[in-house]
Amino acid sequence: MNFGNWDNSIHEYCEQIKRIAFMQRIKPENVYVDFEQKTAEIIGSRGTYNTTLNSCTCYDFETRQLPCKHIYRLAFELGFLDDLPKINRKASKAFKDNIQNEIERYKEYYLNGAISIEKFNKIVNALQSK
Ligand SMILES: [Zn+2]
Structure with a gap:
């Protein structure tokens, strides 16, 4: 999992793993990806968030400055999460x-x-x- 300016190790923090799980619950119809710009507009409970691989306008990102579920969802849509562990x-x-x-x-x-x-x-x- 390598995207944006994030150090890979961040994505293994427990709080980040929770957000990776929450990302999977965002409904596809609420996600508008610009594949060329690598950005997205994602509709959430409190409006529409503008998301890049490095930032998001949601409260979670603005308070933590770490990837939120929207950033993970964008990364997923762009194929950066293909190496997530799978049950074997x-x-x-x-x-x-x-x-x-x-x-x-x-x-x-x-x-x-x-x-x-x-x-x-x-x-x-x-x-x-x-
Ligand atoms: Zn966000």
């Missing part, structure tokens, strides 16, 4: 085979008072979800 069967099976161990690990945190019962249950639900 072998790695997925290895993960599933280890879920019980992970649950036991977090159960220790819970039993030691390191995490709340709510957090423990959220983690278990996430580990057991599809």
